[in-house]
Amino acid sequence: MNNIDDPAIETEVMPVSEFKSKSGLKRIMSAFFYSVDGLIEAWRIEHAFRQELILFIVAAVIALCLPVTAFEKLILIGVFVEVLIVELLNSAVEAVVDRVSLERNPLSKNAKDFGSAAVLLSISLALATWAVILIPKFVHLS
Secondary structure, X not given: OOHHHOOOOOOOOOOOOOHHHOOHXXXXXXXXXXXXXXXXXXXXXXXXXXXXXHHHHHHHHHHHHOOOOHHHHHHHHHHHHHHHHHHHHHHHHHHHHHHHOOOOOHHHHHHHHHHHHHHHHHHHHHHHHHHHHHHHHHOOOO
8 A cells, every 4th residue: 555645644845944045145144144143142051161162262272372283183183172062962952852842751852862962072182182282382291
């Protein structure tokens, strides 16, 4: 039996967003401004994002002043960009979970905890990367 021909099965038409109707340069410009809006809103309402952005700026300035190669500077700065990316994704997950329901639910808790764990892992990676690059440069391990 072919389910497509079954009149009992309703097909739901998904609405197409206004963003999807744009193409070319107009789409790229819209995407850019939506991204800027996201960064501004994250700064405005997400305390953790503000802390991590300040940490990123400090780390970037320090990395640029360190006696390391350009590639190492890129890695030192890049791992903190990765922290910001993961924090934004975590904030997005939290916003969606809260939008669906503010009631306590084990699945909602899991979603938020998983996002938080991802941030913890990304910060751990950043710290480990800094240690691996900098410790040998400043400490003679014999």
